[in-house]
Amino acid sequence: MATANQIPADTSVADHVTADLVVFVPAMPVEQFKGVLTSLEAAFSAESTIVATQNELPADAKTSLRIILTPQANPLWMLKAGDFIAAAQSGLDHEARTILILGPGADSLSSLALRSMADAVSTASVDLVVPHYSLPPHAGLINSAILYPLTRAVFASRVRFPLSLDLGLSARMAERLSAAARRIPASNQGETLLWPVNEAVAAGFTMDEVDAGSRAMPQPSDPDTNSILAMITGSLFADIESKAALWQRPRRTPPIRRAAPEAAQSDGSPDVARMVAAFRLANDNLQEIWSLVLSPNSLLMLKRCSVLEPADFRMPDNLWARIVFDFLIAYRLRTINRGHLLGALIPLYLAWVAGHINVIASGTPAERHIEAVAAAFEADKPYLVARWRWPDRFNS
Amino acid sequence: MQNLLDNLLFQARQNPLPIPTYAQDVTIWHHMSDALHQSLYRVLTLLIAVLPGILAFFVALLIFAVAGVVISWILRRCLTWAKFDLRVARKGGADWAPSSSPTGIVARVAFWACVLLGLLIGVSAFDASYATGTALPISLLPYLTHAVGAALLLIAGILIARFLARSVLISAVNAQLQYARFLSLGVKWLVLVLTAAMVLDHLEVGGNIVELAFGILFGGIVLTLSLAVGLGSRDLVSRSLESHVEHAAERTHIPEETNSSASSIRHF
Numbered sequence: 001m002a003t004a005n006q007i008p009a010d011t012s013v014a015d016h017v018t019a020d021l022v023v024f025v026p027a028m029p030v031e032q033f034k035g036v037l038t039s040l041e042a043a044f045s046a047e048s049t050i051v052a053t054q055n056e057l058p059a060d061a062k063t064s065l066r067i068i069l070t071p072q073a074n075p076l077w078m079l080k081a082g083d084f085i086a087a088a089q090s091g092l093d094h095e096a097r098t099i100l101i102l103g104p105g106a107d108s109l110s111s112l113a114l115r116s117m118a119d120a121v122s123t124a125s126v127d128l129v130v131p132h133y134s135l136p137p138h139a140g141l142i143n144s145a146i147l148y149p150l151t152r153a154v155f156a157s158r159v160r161f162p163l164s165l166d167l168g169l170s171a172r173m174a175e176r177l178s179a180a181a182r183r184i185p186a187s188n189q190g191e192t193l194l195w196p197v198n199e200a201v202a203a204g205f206t207m208d209e210v211d212a213g214s215r216a217m218p219q220p221s222d223p224d225t226n227s228i229l230a231m232i233t234g235s236l237f238a239d240i241e242s243k244a245a246l247w248q249r250p251r252r253t254p255p256i257r258r259a260a261p262e263a264a265q266s267d268g269s270p271d272v273a274r275m276v277a278a279f280r281l282a283n284d285n286l287q288e289i290w291s292l293v294l295s296p297n298s299l300l301m302l303k304r305c306s307v308l309e310p311a312d313f314r315m316p317d318n319l320w321a322r323i324v325f326d327f328l329i330a331y332r333l334r335t336i337n338r339g340h341l342l343g344a345l346i347p348l349y350l351a352w353v354a355g356h357i358n359v360i361a362s363g364t365p366a367e368r369h370i371e372a373v374a375a376a377f378e379a380d381k382p383y384l385v386a387r388w389r390w391p392d393r394f395n396s
Numbered sequence: 397m398q399n400l401l402d403n404l405l406f407q408a409r410q411n412p413l414p415i416p417t418y419a420q421d422v423t424i425w426h427h428m429s430d431a432l433h434q435s436l437y438r439v440l441t442l443l444i445a446v447l448p449g450i451l452a453f454f455v456a457l458l459i460f461a462v463a464g465v466v467i468s469w470i471l472r473r474c475l476t477w478a479k480f481d482l483r484v485a486r487k488g489g490a491d492w493a494p495s496s497s498p499t500g501i502v503a504r505v506a507f508w509a510c511v512l513l514g515l516l517i518g519v520s521a522f523d524a525s526y527a528t529g530t531a532l533p534i535s536l537l538p539y540l541t542h543a544v545g546a547a548l549l550l551i552a553g554i555l556i557a558r559f560l561a562r563s564v565l566i567s568a569v570n571a572q573l574q575y576a577r578f579l580s581l582g583v584k585w586l587v588l589v590l591t592a593a594m595v596l597d598h599l600e601v602g603g604n605i606v607e608l609a610f611g612i613l614f615g616g617i618v619l620t621l622s623l624a625v626g627l628g629s630r631d632l633v634s635r636s637l638e639s640h641v642e643h644a645a646e647r648t649h650i651p652e653e654t655n656s657s658a659s660s661i662r663h664f
Contacts, residue, residue: 139662270661282569343566
């Protein structure tokens with residue numbers, strides 16, 4: 001809780017007052033927190049806003065915003081289940097109709113973006129507002145390869161960043177996410193991910209996206225990309241499995257409501273040859289494991305891809321969709337150990353990344369290719385549903 | 397005269413006349429026949445003592461297996477009628493595969509529990525008939541239990557070897573090590589050799605020879621792996637390590653300026 005020694009005299013501490021907007025800021029570095037406070041002051045009035053944060057207010061920080069300290073938690077580079085519980089509780093305590101959650105690196109968001117998110121909830125009565133970031137073409141590749149296409153196909157949602165770091169929530173959406181987080185054992189709440197878009201679809205709540213411009217994406221302190229990729233993908237697979245009764249019903253994807261913002265340009269081209277070499281090594285060594293998961297047709301197409309030169313390397317969109325669906329089915333059926341399964345997916349993901357980079361290098365806009373991949377996922381959803389219901393059949 | 401007769405009698409007693417040969421042959425054959433008959437009698441006695449126990453073992457196993465099938469069927473019908481799968485899915489939030497539904501799992505557990513119970517009862521019946529039979533120098537039952545333990549040990553060792561081999565293979569491939577399959581095979585055979593040595597030791601077969609052979613073989617495999625990785629493929633290792641360091645350097649961090657261009661990849 002707040003103490004008089006740390007907070008300047010001109011900043012009031014509100015314990016039991018109401019506000020229209022509660023902004024929840026999880027633990028982050030001090031400089032980032034100062035930047036967030038600056039952006040919030042520019043976007044909102046101090047009278048109607050409360051900032052609930054796990055960060056101690058720096059002694060040299062001067063702000064007119066009302067600040068409340070929430071229980072400390074271990075900082076993570078992305079939002080975790082415990083953050084949603086704390087945010088919902090803060091919103092409930094202060095009877096706020098709008099709750100903003102700002103993740104690590106939120107100081108790079110503009111005041112306009114923050115304002116747009118809050119207005120969408122308060123004015124347009126949207127339950128879940130997700131920002132649409134403008135990232136460089138070679139950034140957020142896991143989201144482009146797996147999270148967005150899979151969420152769009154399975155849950156019929158066009159939200160470009162389903163695992164967003166910043167969210168705008170209505171009171172009932174915050175309560176829904178808090179309830180989902182409470183079902184997770186307390187010991188795992190600091191590491192487990194929640195999928196707000198999937199929860200909103202399951203609850204039948206309204207969703208919308210707002211343009212947020214560019215944003216600095218925090219990177220994990222643990223440099224083991226493979227384990228983090230496996231964690232994120234495994235979490236999404238588990239969430240899809242838990243909501244199987246919902247997404248198997250026919251759903252129509254909502255139409256595109258706004259043009260995608262222009263992505264920042266990037267210079268140079270990453271080392272595709274290295275990723276293709278990794279894929280070829282996996283193709284030579286992991287056939288025994290892939291054959292337990294993938295269809296013979298997919299294995300044959302992968303073999304054909306393995307002989308392509310790095311400069312010409314492409315993974316067909318329908319092949320990638322089929323691979324992800326087969327791995328999702330294998331995850332559900334526990335065909336092999338789940339850790340092994342997700343580890344075997346990594347070289348295939350790198351192969352897709354190599355193909356994606358080559359597509360961008362050939363002049364195709366990155367967003368156009370990603371939309372084509374997502375469309376391939378949508379077109380192949382009947383295959384996923386059929387295999388989910390009749391797992392013993394192997395329809396290639 | 398008397399003295400002569402006494403002398404003859406004394407000599408006769410001191411030097412008895414040899415038995416005729418035809419009388420010796422009859423006795424040898426008689427003894428051999430007796431030995432064979434006695435041996436046959438002992439074996440038949442053993443069989444008579446043990447056979448009821450063996451039959452009791454199989455009958456108990458069969459009866460309980462049939463009971464297991466019946467109980468499993470009844471459980472499956474009852475749980476399906478009670479919509480057990482649906483209740484569990486509502487509570488647990490997971491969608492079950494048809495082959496591993498809660499009802500199927502409960503039914504299978506019930507069946508194999510009955511089979512296990514039948515096995516225990518059968519072994520107990522065999523032990524009882526064996527103990528009340530004849531006193532035999534050979535102890536079969538302890539060896540039988542050791543054999544069961546050894547079989548379980550072998551199964552566990554094979555499963556662990558396969559799991560570890562697959563883990564090492566995937567990790568090594570993702571670390572882009574060219575000798576990933578070699579490492580995986582090495583780990584698998586290390587675990588299998590260890591398992592075989594434990595099984596033979598459990599069965600008390602071979603004694604010190606097995607221990608010595610295992611030590612030599614295990615040490616040889618480890619030494620071979622070390623030499624292959626350390627010396628024979630040092631160029632590969634150094635290239636792998638260099639590429640790993642380069643890859644770590646390429647890993648992205650939060651840029652100081654949000655519009656900075658980067659040729660590196662950001663997966664997140």
